[in-house]
Structure formats: C-alpha cells, structure tokens
Amino acid sequence: MTGSFVISLDFELMWGVRDHRTVQDYGDAVLGGREAIPIMLARFQDAGIRATWATVGLLFAKNRKEMLEFAPTARPMYENANLSPYAEIENGRIGENEEADPLHFGASLIDKIAKTPGQEIATHTYSHFYCLEPGADTSAFEADLSAAIAIANHAGHEVQSLVFPRNQATDAFIDQSVELGVNIHRGSATGWLYRPRSGQETTGLFRVARFLDGALPIGPKQVVTPSRHGPACNVPASRFLRPWSGKLKAYQAMHVRRIEAEMEAAAQRGGCYHLWWHPHNFGRNMAENLAQLDRVLACFKRCRDRFGMVSKNMRDVACS
Numbered sequence: 001m002t003g004s005f006v007i008s009l010d011f012e013l014m015w016g017v018r019d020h021r022t023v024q025d026y027g028d029a030v031l032g033g034r035e036a037i038p039i040m041l042a043r044f045q046d047a048g049i050r051a052t053w054a055t056v057g058l059l060f061a062k063n064r065k066e067m068l069e070f071a072p073t074a075r076p077m078y079e080n081a082n083l084s085p086y087a088e089i090e091n092g093r094i095g096e097n098e099e100a101d102p103l104h105f106g107a108s109l110i111d112k113i114a115k116t117p118g119q120e121i122a123t124h125t126y127s128h129f130y131c132l133e134p135g136a137d138t139s140a141f142e143a144d145l146s147a148a149i150a151i152a153n154h155a156g157h158e159v160q161s162l163v164f165p166r167n168q169a170t171d172a173f174i175d176q177s178v179e180l181g182v183n184i185h186r187g188s189a190t191g192w193l194y195r196p197r198s199g200q201e202t203t204g205l206f207r208v209a210r211f212l213d214g215a216l217p218i219g220p221k222q223v224v225t226p227s228r229h230g231p232a233c234n235v236p237a238s239r240f241l242r243p244w245s246g247k248l249k250a251y252q253a254m255h256v257r258r259i260e261a262e263m264e265a266a267a268q269r270g271g272c273y274h275l276w277w278h279p280h281n282f283g284r285n286m287a288e289n290l291a292q293l294d295r296v297l298a299c300f301k302r303c304r305d306r307f308g309m310v311s312k313n314m315r316d317v318a319c320s
Helices: 023-049 064-069 088-092 107-115 138-154 169-181 204-213 245-267 285-308 314-319
Strands: 004-011 051-055 120-123 227-229 232-234 272-279 310-312
Touching: 004 245, 004 314, 023 107, 023 285, 051 107, 064 088, 064 138, 107 120, 120 314, 138 169, 169 232, 227 245, 245 272, 272 314, 285 310, 310 314
Parallel strands: 004 051, 004 272, 004 310, 051 120
Antiparallel strands: 227 232
8 A cells, every 4th residue: 555645734824823922022933934835845845745735814815904805704702802804804904905914815826725735725624723622612613624625726725625723623613624625634643642632731741751752662653544524635744843942953853863764664564644834834944943843854766766666745635
C-alpha cells in the first residue's frame, strides 16, 4: 500500500488570533504570513505538493459591506462575547477592503492559492467558529458554515473540506457539516493528548505535554489512517509544524527530526502523514521557518523516491 503525505493550512489572518492577540503585538506576524504564502506556494509547486488551505469565510469578502451581507443572522451566543468577531466588523473597527486592511481581507491571496496546481480551497468556517466554547450550538454552526459555503461559491470556489477552528468538534457538528455537503474534515491526532477540548479545558499541563511530544516520543508516531463514517471522511492530523524560535534551537532540531521519522514510518507502512500549520507561523523568522519547511519537503522527496509516497490534499484522500 502506498503512503500519502497531506498538508493542510489554517488560513485565517487576524480572524484566528483576534481573541487573544492584538494588531499591535501580532500584526507584523500576520503581514509576514501574507508574504510567506507565495513563497510556500512556489516551494509546493517545485516539490509537487498538493495542499489544502482551510480559509476563514470572512477572507473571501471584497469589502466590509460584503462581509456583513454574507454574515449569518443566527450568530453564536458565546458566554465569552469576545470570541465573536461581528461587533468589530459592524462598529467599523476593521478597514474597508484588502488594500486598506490586509490583516482582515485575503481575496487576492485566495486567488493565488487557487491558481497554483494541486491546491484545494477548503473552509475554516465563516467567522472562525468555536464549536466547543460555552454558548456555541449546532444551529449557529449551521448558519455559520452555510455563510462560509455561500461566500466561497460567490467567489467561484466549491468547498468540500473543513478544518474546525482550534480543532474543536464533536460528532454532532461533523454531522451538521455533512448535511451541508462538506463531508471531509481534519480530525484530531491520535491519543488522549489530542482529544478535542475547549479553551478552558486545554490547560497548561496539556500544552506542555503536546509541546514535548512534538520533539520526544512521549506518544506513538502519528501515522494516521483516514476513515469513513457514512458520508463523513476523517483525514486525521498527525503533527503541527511548530514555528521556529531562536530560544528553542535544540527543540526545533528534535521537532523536525521527529516529523521526518514519522513521515518515513508512514511511507514504509503505507500510512498517511498529515502535517498542518498556519501561514502566520512563518510571519516571523521567515528564513528559519522556510528552512524547516525545506527539510520537510526534502524528506517527502526521499520518501517518494524510495517508497513511492504520494502528496495529496484532503479532497484527494477522500476520493481515493
């Protein structure tokens, strides 16, 4: 059986971090992520990489008016009101369009991605919807995902794959997405460390354990097996590619070696290896982050040449 290598990216700009970061302390990373996207696309094309770009629906909008026109009337009633982005859109706290506010609009980048061979435009919900946060429910999620599908269709894209923001999902939310025709999703990595949790449940202990598992064999190698449950196709995550840090050079080296070892194991076993990250993770220390990516892509090429490993986006996996 031939192994497969899947890459998915959570493409969100500021919408994915706005509840715990500010433009002042993180805007430079988001803008750097914009610069990194064309470079990543060039590397993907050179290496024959097919990738899935799970895109927040708000990024498709040409202007603020269009954001509100496609926004659902049924909105999440989070107990933490700061999790919802609609107040800042309605109150004019974001710019008018991508030229004025590249932190919150991304249509030109979506076009670049879609024009690159093998790249899949997927959805990351309309508003970066948090399924497991108190106050969220499936009816608001249905409205949100319907809006994401509608604005993507309006821009000329058909979405079939979904990445749940912060990997928060339950069977009820997965079933709801399938009812709307989005029947492929990125499930959680294997093991208790990666079980979906709300922000409150994701304690410091879990974060430290996940961090260590990224470099040391605390858990098993994350060679995953895509699975079907009725019409729903789960393409589980294997590993988050952590951004480079000058304070953690020894860790970064071990982290990339762990990814290489897992990818090679997937290639030899005929399994799947699913790596993911956010474009804004490359927005700082871009040269070092690209060097990490180059090592990962070189490992894929070795696995392809030696074991026949194939690059697939999430839609490819579901169709195979």
